Amino acid sequence: MKIAFNKAFITGSEEQFIQDVIASGNLSGNGKFTNLCQNFFEDKFGFKHSLLTSSCTDALEMTAILLDIKPGDEIILPTYTFVSAANAFVLRGASIKYIDSTPDHPNLDPSLIRPLINEKTKAIVVVHYAGVSVDMDPIMDLADTHNIAVIEDAAQGLTSKYKGRYLGSIGHMATFSFHATKNIISGEGGLLVVNDEKYIKRSEIIWEKGTNRTAFKRGEVDKYTWVDIGSSFLPSELTAAFLWGQLQCLKSIQSDREKKWRLYHRYLSKETQVTIAKIPSYSTNNAHIFYLLAKSKEEREALSSHLKNDNIQAYFHFLCLHKSPAGKEFADDQKFPNAQKFEDCLLRLPLYNNIRDEEIQYVVDSIKEFYK
Numbered sequence: 453m454k455i456a457f458n459k460a461f462i463t464g465s466e467e468q469f470i471q472d473v474i475a476s477g478n479l480s481g482n483g484k485f486t487n488l489c490q491n492f493f494e495d496k497f498g499f500k501h502s503l504l505t506s507s508c509t510d511a512l513e514m515t516a517i518l519l520d521i522k523p524g525d526e527i528i529l530p531t532y533t534f535v536s537a538a539n540a541f542v543l544r545g546a547s548i549k550y551i552d553s554t555p556d557h558p559n560l561d562p563s564l565i566r567p568l569i570n571e572k573t574k575a576i577v578v579v580h581y582a583g584v585s586v587d588m589d590p591i592m593d594l595a596d597t598h599n600i601a602v603i604e605d606a607a608q609g610l611t612s613k614y615k616g617r618y619l620g621s622i623g624h625m626a627t628f629s630f631h632a633t634k635n636i637i638s639g640e641g642g643l644l645v646v647n648d649e650k651y652i653k654r655s656e657i658i659w660e661k662g663t664n665r666t667a668f669k670r671g672e673v674d675k676y677t678w679v680d681i682g683s684s685f686l687p688s689e690l691t692a693a694f695l696w697g698q699l700q701c702l703k704s705i706q707s708d709r710e711k712k713w714r715l716y717h718r719y720l721s722k723e724t725q726v727t728i729a730k731i732p733s734y735s736t737n738n739a740h741i742f743y744l745l746a747k748s749k750e751e752r753e754a755l756s757s758h759l760k761n762d763n764i765q766a767y768f769h770f771l772c773l774h775k776s777p778a779g780k781e782f783a784d785d786q787k788f789p790n791a792q793k794f795e796d797c798l799l800r801l802p803l804y805n806n807i808r809d810e811e812i813q814y815v816v817d818s819i820k821e822f823y824k
C-alpha cells in the first residue's frame with residue numbers, strides 16, 4: 453500500500469459550472485459565481501461582508517492596506533504559522549512581535565499578548581491552527597481596550613466554531629484559503645471577510661485595482677475611476693465557478709472528512725505512547741489536520757522515516773518564523789519554547805476525503821509497530 457499525504461477532492465459539479473462560465477463569455481472576476489459564493493459565505497457563516505480573492509495571502513495583504521499599515525507600525529502574530537500573515541504586514545513596512553504557542557496546542561497563547569502592546573501596535577493576527585479556534589474572548593477584550601484590530605487568519609478554519617460562532621465572524625477582519633491542500637478548494641483561492649463596517653466600502657475599492665468599479669456595477673456611480681490605492685485581488689469567474697461546485701457539497705465534504713479524523717482518533721487515543729491533538733472545549737473541529745506529537749525531534753524524525761519505509765507520507769509543519777532568514781530580524785534572539793516544540797515534534801498524518809478506512813488502519817498499524 454502507498455499512502456499519499458493529501459489528495460485534492462473533486463465533487464464532480466465543478467465542471468458544469470465552469471462550462472457555464474465559458475458559455476456565458478464572462479470570464480473575468482466579480483461576476484455571477486463570485487456573487488453566489490460571497491452571498492453563500494455571508495448567509496451561512498454570518499460574515500458581514502466577503503470578497504473572493506486569488507489567495508488567502510492576497511486577502512491578508514488587503515487587511516494590511518485597509519489598516520493603513522506603514523513603517524514603524526507593529527503587528528503581533530504567532531511565530532508558529534505560515535509566512536503569509538507576516539509578509540503581508542512587512543510588505544507595508546511594519547515590524548513583527550512574535551508570540552509563543554500554548555503549551556498543549558500550536559495556537560498562540562493569549563495570556564502573552566498584553567506586554568507586547570504599545571502605541572505602535574496596530575493589529576493582532578490570530579491563526580486558527582488545524583481549524584481549531586484560538587481562545588478569542590480575551591483577545592477581543594484586549595483589542596477593544598487598546599483600540600487595535602484583530603485579524604483572524606482562518607485559512608484552515610472554514611466551518612469551525614468558537615463558542616457557537618463561526619471562525620471568521622469574530623475578528624474585525626478574517627481571511628480564508630481555498631488552496632488545493634485545504635478542506636474546500638479552488639486550486640488557488642481565498643476570501644477576505646470584513647466584519648467591521650468601517651472597512652467595507654474601501655475593501656471593494658482596494659479589491660478592484662483602487663477603482664470604484666464595484667459601486668459602478670451596482671449602478672451607484674455612472675462611471676468608474678481611480679479613487680484609492682489597490683491591486684487586482686479578485687479571482688476569475690472560472691475559479692469562482694469551481695469553488696461554487698465545491699460549496700454545493702460543503703456538508704458532505706466536511707462530514708466525510710470528520711469521519712476520517714475520528715477514525716484516527718479512535719484508533720490512536722488508546723495508544724499510551726502516542727500523543728494526539730487536543731481540541732479545547734470552546735472549539736469545534738473541522739478535521740483539517742490530524743497530527744501526532746512525538747517526544748523529541750529525534751523521535752519524530754525516526755517515526756517519519758519508519759512511515760516512509762511503509763510508503764506512508766507524513767509531514768512536519770511550520771518552521772517558526774522567528775528563526776527564519778527573513779523573520780529573525782524581528783526576534784532579537786528571543787526563545788519561544790512551545791512553538792519550538794511544535795516545530796520539532798509535530799507530525800501530520802495522511803488525511804483527505806477519499807482516504808479509505810483500510811488505509812487509515814494501515815497507517816495506524818505502522819505507528820503502533822514503531823512504538824512497539
Ligand SMILES: *Cc1c(COP(=O)(O)O)cnc(C)c1O
Pocket residue numbers: 506507508509510533534536537579605607608628629630631640641642
Ligand atoms: C494555507 C495557509 C495560508 C496561505 O493560503 P494561500 O491561499 O495559499 O495564500 C495562510 N495562512 C495559513 C495559516 C495557511 O494554512
